[in-house]
Amino acid sequence: MHLKRLEMMGFKSFADKTELEFVPGITAVVGPNGSGKSNVTDGIRWVLGEQSAKSLRGSKMEDVIFAGSDSRKPVGFCEVSITFDNADKKLNLDYSEVTVTRRVYRSGESEYLLNRQPCRLKDITELFMDTGIGKEAYSMIGQGRIDDILSTKSEDRRAIFEEAAGIVKYKSRKKEAEKKLDATEQNLARLNDLVLELK
Ligand code: ATP
Secondary structure: OEEEEEEEEOEOOEOOOEEEEOOOOOOOOOOOOOOOHHHHHHHHHHHOOOOOOHHHOOOOHHHHEOOOOOOOOOOOEEEEEEEEEOOOOOOOOOOOEEEEEEEEEOOOOEEEEEOOEEEOHHHHHHHHOOOOOOOOOOOOOOOOHHHHHHHOOHHHHHHHHHHHHOOHHHHHHHHHHHHHHHHHHHHHHHHHHHHHHHO
């Protein structure tokens, strides 16, 4: 599995549709200060579900929409799509290419798409679990991230190893099952109370 393509439209400094193709090997993005290099990585994190405006260097989520320039009006929505080659079926979907899209409007309305079909953020998060790809995963190392990793609590550092070991999805399923069990136990207790009242 490898990253093939990134498409951005109306995202941060990319007012027009911008397409970046990533061929196998190393790709370097170069450009003057303020030309939008970091906006490219912000786009990747955003499409994978980043919810924190601050970590995308804004103050509110609307800040990711092109806000206009001296020569251009602001736009009303933005869209980012990321495409992975999935010939090796590392992503658990029966497609040789997987495209994830996120769109957001100034009104606040937003949607996620998986191969152009609407889906939930949860579907995307689960799809990439244990692959190292994700808004918090180790495939994206931002400025200062190594320092963060070294200075965080050992439990937080452990999460990185768990992702690499491929056990995150099992932990997440266990948590969901425990939640359901808990709800069922509460229902059972309520039922027992009702039975006692009826006796
Ligand atoms: P450096 O080399 O200094 O780190 P960079 O190439 O990484 O710079 P970015 O930080 O990616 O550049 O881009 C910053 C530019 O993006 C700024 O000019 C800023 O005005 C522009 N920008 C950010 N958000 C928006 C937005 N919503 N609308 C329009 N332009 C935006």
